[in-house]
Amino acid sequence: MSETIIHADLDIETTKQSRIHEVDFDNLVFGRQFSDHMFVMEYENGKWGKPAVKPYGAFQVSPAMNVFHYGQAIFEGMKAFYKDENTVNIFRPKTHHDRFNFSARRICIPETEYEIFIEALETLLRLDHQWVPKKPGTSLYIRPFIFASDDLLAARSSDKFNYYIITSPVGAYYSEGFNPVSLTTSDKYVRAVQGGTGNVKTAGNYAASFLPAKKAKEQGYTQVLWLDAKENKYVEEVGTMNIHFLIDDTLVTPALNGSILPGVTRRSVLALAKEWGLNVEERKIALEEVFEAHESGSLKEVFGSGTAAVVSPVGLIEHNGRTIELDREKPGEFAQKCFDEITGIQYGKVDDRHNWIHSVNI
Ligand SMILES: Cc1ncc(COP(=O)(O)O)c(C=O)c1O
Incomplete structure (x- = not known):
């Protein structure tokens, strides 16, 4: 009743x-x-x-x-x-x-x-x-x-x-400390194409990603790092996260090109980075550029952003037999700072100066 x-x-x-x-x-x-x-x-x-x-x-x-x-x-x-x-x-x-x-x-x-x-x-x-x-x-x-x-x-x-x-x-999400993820690319499958539905949250996008995600898991990786569907060259995003690269003191994030989901956490990370005076670039980023930055020592951090984990440090990226290995034990300083700030705002411990919180009197 x-x-x-x-x-x-x-x-x-x-x-x-x-x-x-x-x-x-x-x-x-x-x-x-x-x-x-x-x-x-x-x-x-x-x-x-x-x-x-x-x-x-x-x-x-x-x-x-x-x-x-x-x-x-x-x-x-x-x-x-x-x-x-x-x-x-x-x-x-x-x-x-x-x-x-x-x-x-x-x-x-x-x-x-x-x-x-x-x-x-x-x-x-x-x-x-x-x-x-x-x-x-x-x-x-x-x-x-x-x-x-x-x-x-x-x-x-x-x-x-x-x-x-x-x-x-x-x-x-992180009850036992941050757990860096390992990513692999796919030369067989794509997540989304421009003009398709990659930039919206619709059921089919996820159904189509399950097989490649399963294959990545079978090979020992946490998730797929999606590249663009046309040239298989530019970084797009990860399973349920957007991706960010800290190269020297510039935060490089793949631009919203129509096939990437516009993440709310992505937007929050970019707002904080700008507020903190970092150089912020939303643009196309070729995976090759990430490899080069790693080789030259300028790749400081790689992390994903999403509602589930807020930020997810990336410890490893595999692409066509080549790998980038980052510090797998803990998140980078910037990812940690974003995590602390966003969760601080969420729990009402840090000033909500961006007006991100809607408080409900229970
Ligand atoms: C495909 C995809 N990309 C990125 C994200 C991150 O978006 P948000 O920060 O809004 O959770 C999600 C999760 O919603 C997602 O499913």
């Missing part, structure tokens, strides 16, 4: 039976357990319907549902952080929502309003505030997603869509 409260804009139905006692907050597994409530909104007849928050649970679908066949689906990945007993901080929700709408336009999904998004997040966080883990490094992962829900096998854009937001408590 559950109880229904009519909110100003959202219908809210709360659960009578919380599942929080099932969670072992000392051993959280990424994306396996979901908080008590979820946000739901459906689109049909040319408009979004009434937004609602209700108990998390399965829903019935038809085998003919568009998303199963054509993958018309988008998502976001973001986090909320425990600040104190009255406050939970959401990191850059507006930037995530802008990207959500950017993805929606490309995948032919109707856009959604930020006001509803933020109200949904605030409502979920208030109802499920006990699901926000409190230990250092932990957070509540937030997964907004929209998928085509028409029961129609015609290969065209759906007329119906379902919009959900679910949340999941996640453990500290």
